[in-house]
Amino acid sequence: MTEPTPLDRAHAAMAAAPDDPAARLRYLGLLAASELVLLLDREAEEDRIVPAVFPLDEGRFVLAFDRETRLTAFTGAPAPYAAMPGRALADLLAGQGLGLAVNPGAAAHDLLPPDAVAWWAETLAPAPAPLQLDPEALTAPGALPEALLAALDCHLAKAGALAPRAWLAGIRYAGGGSGLLLAFEEARPGAEAALARLVAEALRFSGLEAGALDVTFIARDGKLAGALARRGLRIDLAAPGPAAAAPRPARAADAPPRLR
Numbered sequence: 001m002t003e004p005t006p007l008d009r010a011h012a013a014m015a016a017a018p019d020d021p022a023a024r025l026r027y028l029g030l031l032a033a034s035e036l037v038l039l040l041d042r043e044a045e046e047d048r049i050v051p052a053v054f055p056l057d058e059g060r061f062v063l064a065f066d067r068e069t070r071l072t073a074f075t076g077a078p079a080p081y082a083a084m085p086g087r088a089l090a091d092l093l094a095g096q097g098l099g100l101a102v103n104p105g106a107a108a109h110d111l112l113p114p115d116a117v118a119w120w121a122e123t124l125a126p127a128p129a130p131l132q133l134d135p136e137a138l139t140a141p142g143a144l145p146e147a148l149l150a151a152l153d154c155h156l157a158k159a160g161a162l163a164p165r166a167w168l169a170g171i172r173y174a175g176g177g178s179g180l181l182l183a184f185e186e187a188r189p190g191a192e193a194a195l196a197r198l199v200a201e202a203l204r205f206s207g208l209e210a211g212a213l214d215v216t217f218i219a220r221d222g223k224l225a226g227a228l229a230r231r232g233l234r235i236d237l238a239a240p241g242p243a244a245a246a247p248r249p250a251r252a253a254d255a256p257p258r259l260r
Helices: 006-016 021-032 068-073 088-092 116-124 146-155 192-204 223-230
Strands: 035-039 053-055 059-065 081-085 099-102 110-112 163-174 178-185 212-216 234-235
Touching: 006 021, 021 088, 021 116, 021 146, 021 192, 035 068, 035 088, 035 163, 059 068, 059 088, 068 081, 081 088, 088 116, 099 116, 110 116, 116 192, 146 192, 178 192, 178 223, 192 212, 212 223
Parallel strands: 059 099, 178 212
Antiparallel strands: 035 059, 035 081, 053 059, 099 110, 163 178, 163 234
8 A cells, every 4th residue: 555645645634624724724834845846748848838738617638747757547558747846837837827736646636626726826926035134032932733733744844955054043023012923044155045935835825724924044153143043943954855866856945847
């Protein structure tokens, strides 16, 4: 029996609670964070791809799988595909009027009609601006919602190539009130936007009705690092493992392939 994938388990939780929008949000968030393989109509040419498109009653759909073996089981033979994170696929499909069939042929399959894909892509797009703050504004994070921790774990699971660690702390605002801060330490140059986007995704798809999470970037030897080491929760970010051999290279979230 094939071991269920994380996406299978999220789909099962969603199916078990059809009236819970938070379960649907968590599934879509994991879909954005997962590595997917998109079935192509023909071999890719440089950075341009032609997805296989299938007409259904609900519209025109492309097919994506969370395992290459599932794609092969569906097609019955090796087929051209492009591997990319779900968030890159959302970028690719934005504005195309296409729906997305996820793991067709598998028990835990899902169908996102074109309007749902448009919403998914739009929700993934914005990212918070980095925050500049005073070390004295930092506090211990206190009790944290399990849904938030699970969402951060999901969306930052492969962020170790962008930053070695992050710190989660409380923050007091100058005008009163408090909130949460996630500070990335020694982020790779140019990685700030990608990291901020991952945090935004985690928050939007955590299922929390109300929540805010500010983002900042710190140096290892700066004042903020010392304050965070004393008061914050350290999060070590795992570097991604060796990529599995595949006929199509994975695409970065900020540079998806182009449709033809």
